[in-house]
Amino acid sequence: MRQSFIKVLTELARKDEKIFLLTGDLGFSVFEKFREEFPHRFLNIGVAEQNMIGIASGLALSGKIVFVYSIIPFLIMRPFEQIRLDICYQNVNVKIVGSGGGFAYGSAGCTHHATEDISIMRSLPNMTVICPADPVETELAIKCSVEYDGPVYIRIGREKQKIYYKEPEFKIGKGIIVREGDHITIISTGDMLKNVLEAARKLSEMNIDARIISMHTVKPIDAAVILKSANETKAIFTVEEHNIIGGLGSAVAEVLMESRCKNIIFRRIGIPDTFAKKVGSQEYLKEVYGLSVDSILKTIVEVYDGNRRKRNKKKSFL
Amino acid sequence: MLKIKDYKRIARDARKKIVIMHSRSNSSHIGSAFSVVEILVSLYFCIMRIKPDDPCWEGRDRFILSKGHAASALYAVLALKGFFPENILDTYAIDGGKLFGHVTKDVVPGAETSTGSLGHGLSIGAGMAIAGKYDKRKFRVFVLMSDGECDEGAIWETALFASHHKLDNLVAIIDYNKLQSFGRTNEVVNLEPLAKKWEAFGWAVREVDGHSFPRLIRIFSSIPLQRYKPNLIIAHTIKGKGISFMENKLEWHYKSPDETHLAMALNELKIK
Numbered sequence: 390m391r392q393s394f395i396k397v398l399t400e401l402a403r404k405d406e407k408i409f410l411l412t413g414d415l416g417f418s419v420f421e422k423f424r425e426e427f428p429h430r431f432l433n434i435g436v437a438e439q440n441m442i443g444i445a446s447g448l449a450l451s452g453k454i455v456f457v458y459s460i461i462p463f464l465i466m467r468p469f470e471q472i473r474l475d476i477c478y479q480n481v482n483v484k485i486v487g488s489g490g491g492f493a494y495g496s497a498g499c500t501h502h503a504t505e506d507i508s509i510m511r512s513l514p515n516m517t518v519i520c521p522a523d524p525v526e527t528e529l530a531i532k533c534s535v536e537y538d539g540p541v542y543i544r545i546g547r548e549k550q551k552i553y554y555k556e557p558e559f560k561i562g563k564g565i566i567v568r569e570g571d572h573i574t575i576i577s578t579g580d581m582l583k584n585v586l587e588a589a590r591k592l593s594e595m596n597i598d599a600r601i602i603s604m605h606t607v608k609p610i611d612a613a614v615i616l617k618s619a620n621e622t623k624a625i626f627t628v629e630e631h632n633i634i635g636g637l638g639s640a641v642a643e644v645l646m647e648s649r650c651k652n653i654i655f656r657r658i659g660i661p662d663t664f665a666k667k668v669g670s671q672e673y674l675k676e677v678y679g680l681s682v683d684s685i686l687k688t689i690v691e692v693y694d695g696n697r698r699k700r701n702k703k704k705s706f707l
Numbered sequence: 708m709l710k711i712k713d714y715k716r717i718a719r720d721a722r723k724k725i726v727i728m729h730s731r732s733n734s735s736h737i738g739s740a741f742s743v744v745e746i747l748v749s750l751y752f753c754i755m756r757i758k759p760d761d762p763c764w765e766g767r768d769r770f771i772l773s774k775g776h777a778a779s780a781l782y783a784v785l786a787l788k789g790f791f792p793e794n795i796l797d798t799y800a801i802d803g804g805k806l807f808g809h810v811t812k813d814v815v816p817g818a819e820t821s822t823g824s825l826g827h828g829l830s831i832g833a834g835m836a837i838a839g840k841y842d843k844r845k846f847r848v849f850v851l852m853s854d855g856e857c858d859e860g861a862i863w864e865t866a867l868f869a870s871h872h873k874l875d876n877l878v879a880i881i882d883y884n885k886l887q888s889f890g891r892t893n894e895v896v897n898l899e900p901l902a903k904k905w906e907a908f909g910w911a912v913r914e915v916d917g918h919s920f921p922r923l924i925r926i927f928s929s930i931p932l933q934r935y936k937p938n939l940i941i942a943h944t945i946k947g948k949g950i951s952f953m954e955n956k957l958e959w960h961y962k963s964p965d966e967t968h969l970a971m972a973l974n975e976l977k978i979k
Contacts, residue, residue, distance in 0.1 A: 429841055440830045440864035447834020450820065451842075470824055471861075475831055479812050479821050 390545040390580075391419050391488055393524035397531045398456060399423050402430065405535070407452060411445055413438050413459035415488070420458075438463050442471035442483075449481035454535060460494065461487035461503035461544065465510065476540045477515045484534045485510075490520060490546040490579050491630030492665065492674040499664040503544065507578070508635025510542040511608045517561060518608040520544040520579035520629075520637075523552040526605050529559035537561055546630075547671060548580035564611040570600035573654075573693055574618035577628045578604045578637040581680065585628050588685040597693065610640045616648055624654035624693050630680055633659040654696045658688055709752060714920045717752060717787055718744045722949045723976050724783040724796055730969040732800035734808050738947035738959035740780035742884045743851060745918045746942055747784040750849060754927040759789040762816035768846050769835050771820045773828020774853035774882060775809040782806055782815070790817035826859025828852060829879055833869050836877040836937075847930060849878045855887030858896050863908070870909025875931035878938040879910075882917065884946040886957050902941055910939040917942025950975055 399422065402408040409430045410423060424431040434441040438459060445455040457464065464487045465472060476483050487503065494501035510518045519534070519541060521527040527545055534541040541561075557565045567582065568589055577585040582603050589599040600622055602614055619625060625645065627638040638657025645655055660678045667677050675681050679688065721744050729737040751757070755768040772781045779799060786793045795815060798804035805814060809823030822828050832850040839846050856862065869877050883901070885892050892898050902912045911932035915922050923942070932938050946960070947953030950972045964972060 432837070434868060435864075437864035437868065439826075439861040440833070440868055443827055443830025443861065443865070444834035444837065444868070447831040447836070447848075448838050449834075450831065451835050451838030453838055471827060471830075474821065474824055475827055 390521065390524055390527045390548055392549075393527040394486060394531055394545060395419050395423055397528040399426065401532065401535055402427055405454065406430075407454045408535070409448055409453050409455045411441050411455060411457045413441050413457075413463060415459050439468040439471050442468040443475050445483045446471070446475035446479060446481050449483050450479070454482050454484070456484045456486055458486045458488065460489050460501060461506050462501065465506055465542070469509070473513055477513045480515045480539055482538055483540055485540070485542045487542065487544050490544040491660075492671045493547040495671040495674050496668055498668075502665060504630075504632045504660050505635070506542075506544060507607055507629070507631050507637065508639070511635065511640065515540055516608065517541045517606065518544070519561065519606050521605050522577070522580055522582035522603045523548050523550065525551055525553040525556060526559065526603070529556070530605060533559060533561050544579060546580035548583060550583070552582055552586070559605070562606045562609045562611055564602040564604045564606070564614040566600065566614070567603050568599065568601040570598040570622065572598040572622060573624040573626065573689070574600045574602060574622045575626045575628060575689070576602045576604050576615070576637065576641055578607055579630060581628045581630050584675070584680065584682045584685055587682045588689065591682070591686050592689065595690070597690070604637060604641075607637050607640055610644060612644045615641055615644045616650065619645060619648065619650035619653045624656075624696070626656050626658060626689055626692070628658045628680070628685060630675065631659050632662055633657055634662055654693060656688065656692045658685060711920050714745075714748050714752060718748045718949075719976055720787060721748065721780065721783040723973060724786070724793070725779045726950070726964055726969060726972045726976075728779045728783070728796055728799040730964040730966075731797070732804075732808075733963045734779075734800040735961045735963065736776040736808070737779070737963065738886070738953055738956065739774065739853065740777045741948045741950065741953065742917075742944045742946050743774070743777050743780050743882050744784075744949065745920060745923060746851060746880060746882065747780055749920060749923040749927060751784050751788045753924050755849065756846070759817070762790060766844060766846055769819060769832070769848040771822065771828040771832050771848070771850045772810050773822055773832075773850050774825065774856055775822030775828075778806070778808060778810045781810060781818070785815065785817040788817075791815045825853065825856040826861040829862055829865040830868075832877055832879070833865050833872075833874060836869070836874040837872065839876050840874070847876050847878055849880065851880045851882060853887070854881055854883045854885060854892050854898060855895070857881065857898055857901070858887075866905065866908040866910065869937040873935040874937045875933070875935055878930055878940065880940045880942055882944050883941050884944040886946045886955070886960070888960060890957070905939045909936060911936040912939045912941065914941045914943065917944035918948055
């Protein structure tokens with residue numbers, strides 16, 4: 390997804406001289422060509438993220454469209470106050486592109502994991518939060534972010550494989566229905582989409598027909614597509630490679646609880662409220678924390694079937 | 708062309724407005740505001756290329772009050788310069804008012820950058836300076852910081868960056884009144900040797916009496932102090948300057964003038 394980001398940004402920078410790219414000393418084997426082609430619009434700020442966000446704000450206040458890049462915790466947690474005040478409070482045109490969503494830096498350890506970022510960014514006024522699912526969504530997210538005037542956080546993951554065979558209609562704030570289905574709805578954000586699609590295939594073998602929504606934009610959340618699915622299917626599951634608190638699941642829950650859809654079965658699937666306690670790759674940690682295809686499948690079947698049985702029981706009493 | 712006595716009159720007018728603003732709103736930081744009055748008046752009435760009737764003019768010099776808690780001083784000087792009507796100052800930090808106690812962008816013309824948390828302004832200024840160089844524009848970026856603010860690590864990140872990028876269009880001013888929130892700077896975290904530190908970071912440094920118009924204007928007029936080097940001006944000031952009972956007193960970082968204080972202060976300003 391990093392390669393898709395820089396590929397599309399290079400194309401956009403050729404057309405729009407206002408585009409700048411700032412990095413906190415990261416981007417080896419990714420940004421070299423951009424630096425060569427636009428030496429004055431590429432700034433390696435050094436290992437100084439607070440300064441980087443401030444400089445991005447100053448450039449944006451001078452009419453530039455500024456992309457800042459680093460590994461997520463260093464990019465948004467170290468300079469959180471600069472993001473809150475210099476970017477969001479002043480509502481400037483800065484795009485914060487974070488590398489390594491979820492456990493992408495797996496065995497590097499918790500310093501490099503991004504498991505609270507969606508929650509943190511979602512809480513900031515004026516901030517838009519996008520988590521693309523694959524290289525195709527990444528390119529579209531970057532394009533849309535340039536057209537949009539204001540702060541955007543884009544969380545990119547490690548997924549190199551394309552999920553979309555043809556370009557989907559991509560709009561900030563609009564979920565994409567990737568698969569139609571009548572029984573349940575699975576809402577996924579970021580590159581969890583791959584596992585969710587695989588889980589849906591297995592569900593269909595069990596005669597559970599799952600609708601899948603790629604909710605690339607977590608803020609503003611697409612309430613319309615959530616409510617539509619709540620009315621048309623019996624259960625909603627959210628899946629995210631993120632702490633269970635405050636991310637996609639919370640955003641969807643907020644919509645559902647304030648709606649009239651009181652009978653919907655609902656379950657959030659995400660990382661329990663913990664730092665990773667095991668060492669391993671992204672795939673390994675996903676498995677440990679319930680985000681592998683089989684874990685997702687198991688949770689969905691348990692919750693959905695369990696509820697169905699309960700309801701049938703109630704009916705039989707009546 | 709204004710003379711020194713005119714600048715002094717404007718500074719006196721600004722102090723009157725500031726003391727009334729703080730008294731009316733019961734708000735803190737009057738000492739910090741008084742400390743920077745001469746710096747602001749020199750910049751806005753003599754040095755900076757600005758157009759109060761066209762506040763977003765692209766060629767303007769930029770100003771960032773990184774010590775955003777001295778907002779009352781900036782607002783008073785902007786009003787006196789004609790950026791907005793003076794009666795807006797009456798809405799400073801009161802219920803339903805227009806002006807927060809820290810500088811807020813776009814609330815009034817001339818307020819370009821929101822500040823209030825220390826250590827942000829210099830990096831924003833560096834970003835503007837980079838944009839100016841890239842666009843081949845001649846504007847300068849002035850950033851006024853406090854001495855206590857130099858405790859913030861982010862300042863020194865920008866200190867490294869600005870000299871590396873030869874930002875001689877960036878002018879940082881330290882309001883060195885030697886009193887920070889909870890003590891004297893040399894007792895809390897000693898900044899000395901302050902000039903040598905900035906010089907070692909690659910900046911062109913000058914020290915000046917921050918209440919002397921001739922000296923401030925002379926130094927500001929010689930910017931860039933040295934080609935290809937960012938500028939750092941250490942302005943030696945007195946917290947609470949201009950009102951005898953507030954001068955060099957930590958408590959006036961917090962207290963606001965009651966009616967008696969207000970009458971005494973206005974009386975002192977009248978005599979001067």
